[in-house]
Amino acid sequence: MSAGGGEDTNSIGAESLTVAYDGNVALTDVTFEIKHPSFAVILGPNGSGKTTLLKALLGMLKPVKGSVRVLGYDPLVDQEKVRGIVGYVPQKERVSMEIPLEVRDVVEMGIQIRKGLPRTTTTDDLRQTATALEMVGSRDLEGKLINELSGGQRQRVMIARALASNPKILFLDEPFIGVDARGQKNIIALLEELNAEKGISILMVVHDFNILSEHIDVLLLLKNKLIAYGPPVEALTQEALEEAYGPGSRVINFAGVCYTMTGDTHHG
Amino acid sequence: MVSLLEILAEPFMIRAILGIVFSGLATLPVIFSNFKGLGYMPAEVSHAALAGAAVGIFLGGVLNIGVDPLIFALAFNLLSTLLIARAGEGAETERAGVVLGSILALSVALYAFIKGLSSSEMAARIDGFLVSDLLLLTWNDIALLAFISIATLFSILLFRKEFTYIVFDPEGASQLGLNVRFYTYFLFSLIAASGAVVARTMGALLVHAAIMPPAAIATVLTKRLDKMLIASFLIALAFGLAGLLISAVVNLPSSGTIGLLSSLAYVLLLFFKKKQG
Numbered sequence: 224m225s226a227g228g229g230e231d232t233n234s235i236g237a238e239s240l241t242v243a244y245d246g247n248v249a250l251t252d253v254t255f256e257i258k259h260p261s262f263a264v265i266l267g268p269n270g271s272g273k274t275t276l277l278k279a280l281l282g283m284l285k286p287v288k289g290s291v292r293v294l295g296y297d298p299l300v301d302q303e304k305v306r307g308i309v310g311y312v313p314q315k316e317r318v319s320m321e322i323p324l325e326v327r328d329v330v331e332m333g334i335q336i337r338k339g340l341p342r343t344t345t346t347d348d349l350r351q352t353a354t355a356l357e358m359v360g361s362r363d364l365e366g367k368l369i370n371e372l373s374g375g376q377r378q379r380v381m382i383a384r385a386l387a388s389n390p391k392i393l394f395l396d397e398p399f400i401g402v403d404a405r406g407q408k409n410i411i412a413l414l415e416e417l418n419a420e421k422g423i424s425i426l427m428v429v430h431d432f433n434i435l436s437e438h439i440d441v442l443l444l445l446k447n448k449l450i451a452y453g454p455p456v457e458a459l460t461q462e463a464l465e466e467a468y469g470p471g472s473r474v475i476n477f478a479g480v481c482y483t484m485t486g487d488t489h490h491g
Numbered sequence: 492m493v494s495l496l497e498i499l500a501e502p503f504m505i506r507a508i509l510g511i512v513f514s515g516l517a518t519l520p521v522i523f524s525n526f527k528g529l530g531y532m533p534a535e536v537s538h539a540a541l542a543g544a545a546v547g548i549f550l551g552g553v554l555n556i557g558v559d560p561l562i563f564a565l566a567f568n569l570l571s572t573l574l575i576a577r578a579g580e581g582a583e584t585e586r587a588g589v590v591l592g593s594i595l596a597l598s599v600a601l602y603a604f605i606k607g608l609s610s611s612e613m614a615a616r617i618d619g620f621l622v623s624d625l626l627l628l629t630w631n632d633i634a635l636l637a638f639i640s641i642a643t644l645f646s647i648l649l650f651r652k653e654f655t656y657i658v659f660d661p662e663g664a665s666q667l668g669l670n671v672r673f674y675t676y677f678l679f680s681l682i683a684a685s686g687a688v689v690a691r692t693m694g695a696l697l698v699h700a701a702i703m704p705p706a707a708i709a710t711v712l713t714k715r716l717d718k719m720l721i722a723s724f725l726i727a728l729a730f731g732l733a734g735l736l737i738s739a740v741v742n743l744p745s746s747g748t749i750g751l752l753s754s755l756a757y758v759l760l761l762f763f764k765k766k767q768g
Contacts, residue, residue: 281666303668311666318660322526323714332656336667342652368714384663 232295233259235280235392235426239289242275249275252289253449257441259294259391260424262415266432267445268468268485273428274314276445277394280426281311294391306337310385312378312395320370326380327365330355333387355387356380359413375406382413393417395427399434407434414438433482455481498739507625507745509633510692511731513640514701517685518723519647521706522716524682526658530706532679533686534699535591536571540690542598543567544620545605552613561635561691564620567598568683568690576679580672623694625735625745632691639684646681647720654678655716693746700750704757705730711760730756 236256242249250272257263265273278284280291282298282305290297298305310333330352335342356362359379364372369380378398385393393414399407415438417423429435432442436455443452444459446467451458459481464472473484498504517533524532547563550556571594579587602621606614619627628636647654653674656664665671686698693701709723734749 283662283666306666306668309666311663313660313662313666317662319526319528319658321528322655322658323716323719324655324659325715328655329659332652332659332664333667335652336656336664336669341649381663 235259235261235263235293235424237276237279237289237291240276240279240286240291241288242272242279242284243287244275248287249447250279250445251448253445254289255443255449255452257424257426257443260418260422261426261441262418262439263424263426263441263443264432264435264439265426265428265443265445266467267450270447271445271467272447273445274396276443277396277426277428281305281309281394307388308391310382310388310390310393312381312385312393312398314396315374315377315400317396318381320377322370324369325365326356326361326367326369326372327352329369329380330383330387333384337388351387355383358386358417359383360409373403373406374401375403375409378402378406378410379413382410386417390423392424392426395425397428397430399429399431411435411438436482437480459483503626503628504735506628506630506633507735508732510625510628510636511728511735511749513636514689514692514731515705515724515727516640516644517688518702518705518709518727519643519720520678520681520685521702522709522719522723523654523658523678525706525710527678529682530703531699532572532575533682533689533702535595536568536575536683537686537690537695537698538595538598538602539567539571540564540687541617541620541695542601542605543687544690545602545609545617548613548616549605549609552610559631559635560616560620561632561687564690565639565684565687568687569680571598572679572683572686573676576676619694620690621694622696622744623690623692623746625692625749628692636688636691639688643681643684643688646677650674650677651716651720693750697746697750700754701746702727704753708753708757708760711764726756727753 234256237253240253241251253276265276267273275284279286280293280298282302285299293305294308296304331344331348334348334351353362356365359382361376361379361383364376364380369377372380398410402410411434414425418425439455441453442455442458444450444463444467450466451460451463456479459474461474464474464483464485468485475482475484521533524530543563543566544560547558547560551558551560574594575587575590578590602617606617609617653669656669657671657674657678661671685702689698689701705727706723708726709719713719713722730753731749734752735745738745738748
C-alpha cells in the first residue's frame with residue numbers, strides 16, 4: 224500500500240479519510256490505493272460506511288479529515304474533471320421508478336446533464352445513447368419504459384447511462400438488489416468485460432461478496448474503518464471478517480477462491 | 492330566449508373560461524409533484540395562500556395599499572413551499588411533514604384572526620379565497636393569473652427534462668452535474684404558483700379536488716410523460732367547462748361542481764380499471 228497513493232494519477236485512493244454525518248462518524252482514518260483499471264469491491268455489514276466511502280470518492284460528501292483522489296483529482300476541487308471520468312450507478316432505492324421514462328431518455332440523461340442548457344437532443348446524442356445501450360446488450364429496450372423492465376434489465380440501463388459519457392471508472396452502489404441470479408451473472412459478465420476490454424475501473428459496494436469472489440482484483444473490507452484491503456485471498460482473513468461481521472462469520476477458501484459466511488442481510 | 496353562445500360571449504363567462512384554462516395549466520407541476528411523492532403539496536400549501544390573501548385584503552383595506560391579494564397569496568405559498576423544501580432536504584420527510592403541519596396551523600390561525608379583525612365586506616372577500624367562484628373573476632385577476640400561468644407553462648416546457656431528472660434520480664443527476672437543489676426549489680415554486688392560481692379561481696378548499704383528479708386520471712390513461720402533461724391539461728379543461736355549464740344550468744357553485752365532477756370521474760375511472768382487471 225502506498226501511503227501517498229492519492230497523488231498517483233493512475234489510481235483511486237483515500238488518505239486518512241474521515242467522514243461524519245450530523246456529528247456521527249461514519250468512516251475513520253481510511254487510507255488505501257487501488258490501481259486503475261481494477262475490479263474492486265467495497266464490502267462490510269450494514270452501516271459500515273460503504274456508501275459513504277463511495278460518495279466521498281464521488282465528491283458528494285465532504286470529509287471532516289483527510290482526502291480522496293480519483294486518477295489524481297480531488298473530487299471536491301476538480302468536480303468537473305471527476306464527473307468527466309466517473310460514471311455512477313446509484314442504489315436502486317434512490318431511483319424513483321414511478322415516473323414513466325423511456326430507456327433512451329434514461330441513458331440520454333447521462334449525456335444531456337453534462338451538456339448544460341439548452342438540453343436539446345442532437346443526432347450525436349442519439350448515436351451515443353445507442354452505443355451505450357449496445358455496450359450493455361440492451362439496444363432492443365430503447366423504446367421501452369424503464370418501470371416495465373425487470374430488475375436486471377433496469378440495472379443494465381442504469382449502467383448504460385453511466386457509460387454514455389465514456390467514463391474511465393464506474394462506481395456502483397449495491398447493483399444486485401432486486402436482480403435475480405441470472406441477471407446478477409449477466410451484470411457481472413458485463414462489468415468484467417468493461418474492465419478487461421475497455422480498461423474501465425469498477426468499484427462497487429456489494430452486500431453479497433460470494434457472487435463476485437472469483438471476479439474481483441481488490442477487496443476493501445469496512446466497518447466504519449478500513450479493516451483490510453487488497454486481493455481477496457490476502458485481505459479476507461478469518462480475523463478480518465470477524466472484526467467486520469462479528470464472531471460466527473467464516474471465510475471459506477475453495478480452489479484458491481475466498482467465500483464468506485456472514486449471515487448478514489441487506490437493510491437498504 | 493338567450494342562447495348558449497350568447498351566455499358564453501358574456502365577459503364574466505369569458506373570464507370564467509380563462510380561469511378554467513389557468514387552472515388546467517396549474518395541473519402541470521402536479522404531475523411532477525405526484526411522482527415525487529408530494530401530491531398533497533399544492534392543496535396543503537394553498538392554506539398558506541388563504542392566509543396570504545387574508546393579509547393582503549386586510550392590509551389593502553386598512554392601509555389602502557393597492558396590491559392584489561393574489562400577490563400576497565402567491566408570496567405566502569412560495570415561502571411555505573420553499574420552507575418545506577428546505578426542511579425536506581436530505582430525504583428528511585418527517586421534518587418536512589412537521590414544517591407543513593406548522594404552516595397549515597399558522598395559516599388557519601392567521602386566516603381566522605384576520606377575518607375576526609376585518610369588516611364584513613373584507614371578510615366576504617377573504618372567504619372568496621376559501622371557496623371562490625369563477626364567475627366573479629375580474630379582468631385584473633385574469634391579467635395576474637395569466638402572467639403566473641404562462642410563466643408556469645414556459646418553465647415546464649423549458650425545464651421539463653431537468654424536473655424529470657430530479658424526480659427520477661436526484662442523486663445520479665447531482666453526480667452528473669445538475670444543480671438538483673436549484674431545480675427542486677424551482678419545481679416547488681411552480682407548485683406554489685399553481686396552488687395560488689387555483690386558490691384564486693376555485694378557492695383554497697377546492698385546490699385538491701380541482702387539480703389532483705385531472706393529473707391522476709392522466710397518469711392512468713397514458714404511460715408517456717409528454718402525453719400525460721397534455722392529457723392532464725385537457726382533462727382539467729374539459730371538466731372545468733362541463734362543470735361550468737352544469738353549474739349554470741342547475742344553479743350550483745361553479746368551482747364546487749367542477750371539483751365534484753373531476754373527483755367523480757377519477758373514482759369511476761379507477762372503478763372501471765379495477766373491473767377490467
